[in-house]
Amino acid sequence: MPTARLTLMSLLLVACAVDGAASSGTVPANPEAGTRAQRLSQAHTWGYQLTGYGDARLRAVGGSAFDLVVIDAVDDDGVAWTSAQLRAAAARPGRARLLAGYLSIxxxxxxxxxxxxxxxxxxxxxxxxxxxxxxxxxxxxYWMPEWQTLMLRQLDQVIEAGFDGVYLDLVDAYETTPERPTARADMVTWVCRIAAHARQRDPHFLIIPQNAAELIRDPGYAPCVDALGSEETFVYAMNRPTEAARQQALLADYALWKADGKPVFAVDYADIPALVSQTYARARAAGVVPYVTVREADVLTPGR
Structure with a gap:
């Protein structure tokens, strides 16, 4: 991202709104030098596992080669991970891997x-x-203050545990509320409120929304987010190739994310070896960081 733009954004910090107070407008991208955002932009591999940790807990994460791993904010018993567990899972020779906590907003x-x-x-x-x-x-x-207050408390737990960022799911919920004309704008405001809240506590905290790639076209959204996670670019769950029209539309949006210096992490759902290999190849050719796993996301599937 150009230095001039970062300098301008640094002047736009929005104070965090808490306890149900409304928050709107844009917030800056993470500061420039030596930040997690830079490490995120350099990530070449990623994966996620949302359940199925079992007695091994985060051993699979710690033993993986991924640059970024998304995990649930709690274990299979609903208990929050400790900072020690997260540090162990992030540790590897050289640079520690990034860990993002999953939160459905x-x-x-x-x-x-x-x-x-x-x-x-x-x-x-x-x-x-x-x-x-x-x-x-x-x-x-999701636009109601009571829900937002509840989720901001969950976000606080993610921050306090020591995650590098948060992975926001169901950002595309606005697509299922056609009766509410402001649904799309409400979601932009909600994600930006999350970003302001998090960055007041940790200026380098990463905000990674899943899906709703087209929101990057809203000028107020881009400063609030650091990367995109996107499902089913090439393969629907499970093993069903997506339509060419869907692929073209998503890739057009991905181009806007990448032009703004924000990496795209694509997840597709397949377990047929030939289809898995093809999907990794197509994603890399498109300039996105690929991960192919099962729909249940209950294992950390080895990357390629």
Whole structure:
């Protein structure tokens, strides 16, 4: 990213809004020299595992060669990782790998530590319908202050544990709320609020949204995020090649991310060896960092 732009952005710091207060506008990208953002831009491999840690905990992460690994913010029992566990998982000869904690900001999950049993019979105003494809996952009115306050508390736990950044899922939730004209703008504001909150506590903290690649076209969004994670560029879960039109549209958006100095981390879902090899090759040819795994994301699949 050009130095002049970084200098300008450094003047635009937005104070964190907490305890349900509204926050909007842009926030700066991470400062320039020697930051995690630079290390992120130099990453050539990545992977993620969201469950299935078992008794080995993060041993697979620590034994991997990945430059970046996304893991759930808690273990299989819902217990937050300790700083010592994360340091051990990040350690490797030379430069430590980056670790990003997973946080779903566009859906609530009834297996999370924050879930309250009474919500099943008396749901809060922000809790909407259950996703039929993912039992236990519920749509949320992500623009409501009560939901945002709850998620900012979860974000604080990710920061305090010692993660390098956060991996935001369900950023594309605005696509399922056509009845709300401001849904897209609400999501931009929400992601930027997360960024402001995090960077007030840790100026180098990474913000990596998953999907909704087209939001990079919003000039207010780009300063809030450091990279893109994007699903199913070349292969749908599982082993179903995507359409050429989808690939072209996504690659056009990826070009904008890369032009802004923000790497793109693509994840596709396949386990047929020939298709896996082909997907890695196509992703690298497109200039994105590839990872191919299973839909359940319950193992850290070896990279290539």
């Amino acid at each position: 566009g859906a609530a999950e009834d297996y999370r530590p924050y879930w309250q049993a009474r919500w099943t019979s008396a749901p809060p105003a922000w809790l909407l319908q259950e996703d039929p494809d993912w039992p236990g996952s519920y749509a949320v009115a």
